[in-house]
Amino acid sequence: MVITSLDNKKIKKYNSLKTVKGRKEEGLFLIEGMHLCEEAQKSGILIDVLIEENTKLSFNYNNEITYVTSNVLNKLSNLTNSGKVIGICKIRKNNEIKGNRILLLDEISDPGNLGTIIRSSKAFDIDTIILSNNSVDIYNDKVLRSTEGMIFHMNILYDDLKEVILKLKKDNYLILGTDVREGTDVRNIKTNKYALIMGNEGHGVSKELLNLTDKNLYIKMNPHCESLNVAVATSILLYELRGSNE
Numbered sequence: 001m002v003i004t005s006l007d008n009k010k011i012k013k014y015n016s017l018k019t020v021k022g023r024k025e026e027g028l029f030l031i032e033g034m035h036l037c038e039e040a041q042k043s044g045i046l047i048d049v050l051i052e053e054n055t056k057l058s059f060n061y062n063n064e065i066t067y068v069t070s071n072v073l074n075k076l077s078n079l080t081n082s083g084k085v086i087g088i089c090k091i092r093k094n095n096e097i098k099g100n101r102i103l104l105l106d107e108i109s110d111p112g113n114l115g116t117i118i119r120s121s122k123a124f125d126i127d128t129i130i131l132s133n134n135s136v137d138i139y140n141d142k143v144l145r146s147t148e149g150m151i152f153h154m155n156i157l158y159d160d161l162k163e164v165i166l167k168l169k170k171d172n173y174l175i176l177g178t179d180v181r182e183g184t185d186v187r188n189i190k191t192n193k194y195a196l197i198m199g200n201e202g203h204g205v206s207k208e209l210l211n212l213t214d215k216n217l218y219i220k221m222n223p224h225c226e227s228l229n230v231a232v233a234t235s236i237l238l239y240e241l242r243g244s245n246e
Contacts, residue, residue, distance in 0.1 A: 002053045002067045006075050010066070014050070014088060015076055020137050027091050029139040032077060034058045037087040039149030048088040050076065055084045078141040091139070094157040097164070099127020102173065102195040103238070104161050106205050108135045108230070113201060115146020116231035122150040124238035129156045130164055161197070165212045168195045175214045177205055178237075180227065183218035186240040194241065198234045 003011060016022030017030045028047075031040055038059040040046040050066045051057065052073055057065075076086050103126045108114050114136050121129055136143065138156055165175055174194040177183075197213065199205030210216070219228065219236050228236070 002069060003072055004069050006072060008072075011068070011072055011075065014086075017088070018076070018078065018141075020139075023091065023137075023139050029089050029091060029144075030076065030078075030141070031087040031089060031144055032079060032085070032141070033145075034085055036144065036149050037061075037085055039152050040087055040089050043152035045089045045092065045152060046087050047090055050086045050088070052084045057085065089152075094155055096155075097128050097130070097157075097168075098155050100173075100193040101125060101127045101241070102168065103129045103234070104164065104195055104197040104209075105129065105131045105135055105199075106161055106197060106209055107132050107200040108198070110201055111136050111140045111142035112146050113229065113231040114138065114140075115143045115151075117198070117234050118143070118147045118154060118156070119150045120231070120235040120238055122154055124235075124242045126238060127155065129154060130161065131156070131158050132161050133158050161209055162212070165195065165197075165209065169212070175212060176241075177210045177213035177216045178218065178233070179210075179216035180218050183216040185220055186217045186237055187220070189215070189217065189241065191241070196234075196237060196241065198230055198237075201230050 014030065017026060017028055023029050031037060037046060037049060041059060041061055048064045048066060049061060050068050050073065052070055053067045073086060103121055108131065118129065138151065144151060169175060172193065174191045176194055176196045197205050197209055217237060219233060
């Protein structure tokens, strides 16, 4: 059977997942493309696949498959040119901080930046990402695409960062911020248990959180360049910190 109607009950439900409200109410989110669907399948959160009629999946999938017309796919897609497959995933309820390498994100607002940061976090062995409650939604379609599927293999949660930092201090994590004027060169940091705070694209980390850091870091670079994009800066710092505990 192929779903052809935009008024189909299932399609209406899935279309609501394009909004933050819909995702919270249903506990589900949408992904697009074979690669993201395959990565979601590996992590065990893919519960339904909507695929254009006469199209085959490029990976093994034994759960529910829903065949639809291109018109229906276009309805659900956030892309100008939709792909041939859309996946429906369950939202994990993560609330536990795991590991010794923690990344705290204070009011990150750009979906592309967050997606890149998540991808770099996986590449450089971050154990847990904690976002402030007013950061961009990790299930935003631009965030999901930017992660290239790495979001499905990361422990990510939202929380009050001040409370989190105070807890981490009690657990002997080294709390690291950034300061381009008076910071410590990241290459001189040696630690295997830390929490790095990165801030908003416009105004950086809040003063309230910076007042709680043990050390502030900077990246040595050409003096004619005043600053880096937050995703680029985060990636460099995570790379250097990874080397500090190997």
